[in-house]
Amino acid sequence: MDYFRNIPVHMDFDGQHKAEKLSRIIITLFGAVGLIWGYIIQQFSQTVYIVGAGFVLAAIVTVPPWPMYRRKPLIWQKPRPDNEQGDSHQKPKKKK
Amino acid sequence: MLFDQGVLDELWRMNKRQFLYQCLSFGMIVSSALMIWKGLMVVTGSESPIVVVLSGSMEPAFHRGDLLFLTNYQEDPVRVGEIVVFKVEGRDIPIVHRVLKLHEKVNGTVKFLTKGDNNSVDDRGLYAPGQLWLTKKDVVGRARGFLPYVGMVTIYMNEYPKFKYAVLACLGLYVLVHRE
Amino acid sequence: MISVRPLSIEHVALPPFWNRNCYFHEQFTVHRSPSRTSSNRFLENFVFREELSQKQCETRSIFCSRMHSLANRSNHLVSYTLTVMAIITGACALSTRFLRYERPARVVGRRVELHHIPNFTTDNALNDFAVVNFDVKVDLRGLFNWNVKQLFVYLTAEYATDDNVFNQVVVWDEIIERREDALLDLNDVASEYFFWDDGSGLRNRNVTLYVSWNVIPVAGALLDVASPLTNRFLFPSTYKHVVTK
Numbered sequence: 001m002d003y004f005r006n007i008p009v010h011m012d013f014d015g016q017h018k019a020e021k022l023s024r025i026i027i028t029l030f031g032a033v034g035l036i037w038g039y040i041i042q043q044f045s046q047t048v049y050i051v052g053a054g055f056v057l058a059a060i061v062t063v064p065p066w067p068m069y070r071r072k073p074l075i076w077q078k079p080r081p082d083n084e085q086g087d088s089h090q091k092p093k094k095k096k
Numbered sequence: 097m098l099f100d101q102g103v104l105d106e107l108w109r110m111n112k113r114q115f116l117y118q119c120l121s122f123g124m125i126v127s128s129a130l131m132i133w134k135g136l137m138v139v140t141g142s143e144s145p146i147v148v149v150l151s152g153s154m155e156p157a158f159h160r161g162d163l164l165f166l167t168n169y170q171e172d173p174v175r176v177g178e179i180v181v182f183k184v185e186g187r188d189i190p191i192v193h194r195v196l197k198l199h200e201k202v203n204g205t206v207k208f209l210t211k212g213d214n215n216s217v218d219d220r221g222l223y224a225p226g227q228l229w230l231t232k233k234d235v236v237g238r239a240r241g242f243l244p245y246v247g248m249v250t251i252y253m254n255e256y257p258k259f260k261y262a263v264l265a266c267l268g269l270y271v272l273v274h275r276e
Numbered sequence: 277m278i279s280v281r282p283l284s285i286e287h288v289a290l291p292p293f294w295n296r297n298c299y300f301h302e303q304f305t306v307h308r309s310p311s312r313t314s315s316n317r318f319l320e321n322f323v324f325r326e327e328l329s330q331k332q333c334e335t336r337s338i339f340c341s342r343m344h345s346l347a348n349r350s351n352h353l354v355s356y357t358l359t360v361m362a363i364i365t366g367a368c369a370l371s372t373r374f375l376r377y378e379r380p381a382r383v384v385g386r387r388v389e390l391h392h393i394p395n396f397t398t399d400n401a402l403n404d405f406a407v408v409n410f411d412v413k414v415d416l417r418g419l420f421n422w423n424v425k426q427l428f429v430y431l432t433a434e435y436a437t438d439d440n441v442f443n444q445v446v447v448w449d450e451i452i453e454r455r456e457d458a459l460l461d462l463n464d465v466a467s468e469y470f471f472w473d474d475g476s477g478l479r480n481r482n483v484t485l486y487v488s489w490n491v492i493p494v495a496g497a498l499l500d501v502a503s504p505l506t507n508r509f510l511f512p513s514t515y516k517h518v519v520t521k
Binding site: 015020021024027028031034035039040041042043044047048051054055058062063064065076 | 346348349352353356357361363364367371412420421422423459495
Binding site: 155157158175176177178179189192196197198199200201203207212218220228239240241243244 | 336397398411420425426428430432439440441442443444446451452469471474485488490492493494496497498500
């Protein structure tokens with residue numbers, strides 16, 4: 001049971017970004033190629049099959065949390081003890 | 097952690113105002129859908145501008161689950177070869193068939209007979225007992241546009257009520273819980 | 277169920293990453309320049325309001341669950357694929373929207389006979405019944421493109437009588453699904469459907485035969501096209517067969 005629980009299913013943020021971008025690129029590419037090919041041979045069914053193939057490919061490549069999407073794990077700060085004063089005030093420095 | 101555990105937390109964290117806001121936006125979606133439907137009714141002149149094909153009687157043109165867009169302009173005459181959607185007394189579900197014969201009187205009254213492409217006989221057996229012809233008042237609309245498969249979802253919903261409730265529950269939950 | 281205590285900002289150790297590479301996560305994009313309230317909300321989303329005093333590192337696992345899960349990613353993929361599919365279908369429908377589907381179809385009526393017999397398809401009243409054989413010659417192969425699923429070709433007889441100013445009767449039809457089958461050359465074919473008049477007004481009447489086709493697309497507009505060529509002829513003045521009741 002623990003074994004299954006320890007299977008990592010998440011991606012890190014960077015991987016998430018990559019996965020989504022990749023899936024969009026794959027689907028868009030297959031869609032464009034399918035549209036052009038279907039138009040050339042005048043068979044819309046071919047277009048549908050090509051998009052379907054793109055969907056399967058994208059599902060295989062980007063839905064499971066492959067190791068390539070977990071290369072940039074988050075770096076966490078050490079926990080602070082409760083009694084520490086709030087002077088360091090970890091308000092994030094953000095780009096305004 | 098396969099599934100998003102945050103859903104319940106989201107609900108928990110929502111305060112009353114946010115909840116009301118979500119309810120309002122849910123109502124917005126429902127009412128705008130209704131508005132579009134009623135608007136289409138006005139534009140197309142048909143009481144049901146979009147229908148889902150439920151039977152295979154028009155195969156291979158239309159299969160179960162295909163979507164038809166209808167218009168029903170009164171000044172637009174019914175002619176042979178057209179695909180009409182009509183209602184028959186005693187039947188709840190409108191029928192989509194093709195006009196086979198048509199006779200028009202001087203005063204403009206039209207009577208016509210329909211037949212499904214995939215049926216070997218005309219529709220007199222489907223009409224109400226004693227009814228030999230259809231007239232304009234039986235017509236819900238004339239098919240003008242076609243979209244394949246999209247209506248399959250509604251067919252599944254009607255045939256498997258559990259599926260319907262699951263979909264509705266998911267949608268409702270999503271709209272209520274999802275925050276901008 | 278859960279003991280809840282609102283946390284102050286000071287209470288939480290924020291990981292140092294969040295101004296670097298997390299900007300594309302929806303919860304970060306919304307609150308990119310946090311005001312007082314939105315930063316609070318950010319923290320809500322970030323650590324929840326649970327007791328975190330001892331092991332704030334544990335927030336990490338909670339935080340991970342806030343990332344896109346398998347279900348999220350599948351959902352994105354499916355909805356994006358459907359969007360692309362819809363655009364492609366629209367493009368296909370648009371690409372054939374302005375094509376011309378008219379073609380000349382030659383039609384000739386042969387062997388025309390009239391009978392005056394009880395109409396067994398309706399109420400058994402004595403009606404005119406016509407027998408018409410015909411030739412049809414038309415090449416519809418050029419009509420097939422990637423947005424044509426089938427052609428429904430039909431032959432209409434159109435006439436006027438004293439009872440009805442406008443009558444249309446389909447005497448023959450054919451479903452064509454493939455380009456190879458779209459070259460029609462019919463010789464002296466008998467009508468497929470009964471040609472009954474609504475009454476008895478066919479004698480000495482002109483009738484016009486013409487071929488039309490209904491184009492069923494893969495997606496898009498349903499078109500009805502009639503051939504410009506017609507064949508007009510006169511029904512005989514006598515019945516071949518008369519049944520008197």
